[in-house]
Amino acid sequence: MTVRYLVDTVWAIHYLNGRLETVNRLEELKEQGLGLSVVSLAELYKGIFYSSDPSKSEEGLDDFLHRVTVIGIDNESCKLFGKERGRLRAGGKTIGDFDLLIGVTAVHHNLTLLTNNRRHFEVIGGLSLESL
Numbered sequence: 001m002t003v004r005y006l007v008d009t010v011w012a013i014h015y016l017n018g019r020l021e022t023v024n025r026l027e028e029l030k031e032q033g034l035g036l037s038v039v040s041l042a043e044l045y046k047g048i049f050y051s052s053d054p055s056k057s058e059e060g061l062d063d064f065l066h067r068v069t070v071i072g073i074d075n076e077s078c079k080l081f082g083k084e085r086g087r088l089r090a091g092g093k094t095i096g097d098f099d100l101l102i103g104v105t106a107v108h109h110n111l112t113l114l115t116n117n118r119r120h121f122e123v124i125g126g127l128s129l130e131s132l
Contacts, residue, residue, distance in 0.1 A: 001033050001069065002032075002033045003033035003034065003035040003069050003071070003109065003111060004029075004032045004033045004111060004112065005029050005032065005033065005034050005035065005111055005112050005113075005114050005130070006034075006035045006036070006037060006071065006102070006105065006106040006109070006111040006112070006113050006114065007026065007034055007035065007036050007040070007068060007114050008037075008040060008102060008113055008114060008115040008117065008121075009039075009040040009043045009044065009102070010115065010116055010117060011026070011114045011115060011116070012036060012040060012044055012064065013044070013047065015064060016044075016057075016060045016061065016064060021132050022132065025114075025132060026067070026114075029114075030067060033069070034067060034068045034069070035068055035069045035070070035071045035109070035111060036065075036068040036069070036070050036071065037070075037071055037073075037101065037102045037105045037106075038070055038071065038072045038073060039073070039098050039101045039102050039105070040102060041065075041070055043098065044061055045061070048061060071105055071109060073101060073105060074108075076108055077101070077104055077105050077108045080104040080107060080108050081100055081101055081104045084100060084103075084104055084124055084125060085100060087125065088100075088123060093123045095120060095121075095123055095124070096120070099117075099120045099121060100124065102121075103121050103124040103127050104124065106127055106128070107124065107125070107126045107127050111128075112128040112129065112130050113127060113128065113129050113130070114130050114131075115129060115130075115131060116131050116132055118131055
């Protein structure tokens, strides 16, 4: 399946928590193809094992994973990460490594990043964003 959108960690959490606005938007976009960065997947697993009921939380994540394509980090994404990190650092801008990896994954694969944390991601060159 073709993927056109990359779901960020917060959108995935909102979906898993049943936030209606996020659930509805992802349902609208699912036919166009939804991706999830392996970085977001790691963050989601971290949350699962901090939760009060890891088994129940993991079941919800497993269901969500059937709706998305997990996208790994390849050499080109790593190269883009290095370029963007250098450009941002030279410009005095900062962004967390996980957010930058998620963002450059979207850029590398020409995906629109679904995020409500525009401030975190808008510093990344060439990144298309959609927020609720």
